[in-house]
Amino acid sequence: MLKTSLLCLFVFLQSFFLYAFNPLAGREFYELKVYHFKTADQEQKLDNFLQKAYLPALHRIGIAKVGVFKPIVNPATPAATEDRLLYVFIPFRSRDDFFKLEDKLAKDNQFQSDGKEYLDALYNTPPYDRMETILLNAFEKSPHFNLPALSGTPKDRVYELRSYEGHTEKISKNKIDMFNQGDEIGLFKRLGFNAVFYAEVVAGSRMPNLMYLTTFENKASRDAHWDAFGKDEYWKKLSAMPNYQKNVSKNDTRFLYPTDYSDI
Secondary structure, eight states: OHHHHHHHHHHHHHHHHHHHTOTTTTOOEEEEEEEEEOSHHHHHHHHHHIIIIIHHHHHHTTOOOOEEEEEOOOTTSOGGGSOEEEEEEEEESSHHHHHHHHHHHHTOHHHHHHTHHHHTOOTTSOSOSEEEEEEEEEOTTOOSOOOOOOOSOGGGOEEEEEEEEOSSHHHHHHHHHHHHTTOHHHHHHHTTOOOSEEEEEEESSSOSEEEEEEEESSHHHHHHHHHHHHHOHHHHHHHHOGGGSSOOSEEEEEEEEEOTTOOO
């Protein structure tokens, strides 16, 4: 009895200290897939696969909310020459859950059946041209993703995906600190930017980097929010601090809308 009690105490203390001293404990881990394609047929195959096979399979293994987004098309850009994109945002409770995903899907017979057209596509009829995978750690001050509190028609919404690259790893950490310790996250929250996530890129084609996704009912709302942000006294004070100068080398902004079958 004593040995059992001591063993239980040891396991509890081990778990406690691992959690207490792990800077990533309690913070989610994200995957952002970016499909590149060119044709309407490829788009249809991707939509069918995601809606009828992939998202249902993720739901079955406990990932309740998955975001699927498409770019808001610029009418001035001819669709035939544009690299067309589709984004899939998957939140995981931990890195381990991400690395276990493929094994779980491989054992899911329903997924294999529902996704057969995509999974068994031939080399001369691929459902996409290429696919990127971006892996991210949620920020310390925003450890979990949030569902946007929007009520308008999904296709009228503007989801703004921003990517802030840094000159070096240390400089990029400084910008992340600006969000966390500088409370730029709190400023976004106070002004109602309805952010889905804030995260540091740990693997991707553009590094060092951080990304975040804010949401708005429409373009007019988006513009009004950013106008208020630029005029905010706290932002003026924060952005003028000497320790937060020149900490972004490139800002890449993408405007997206959620598909009809997106959970987010």
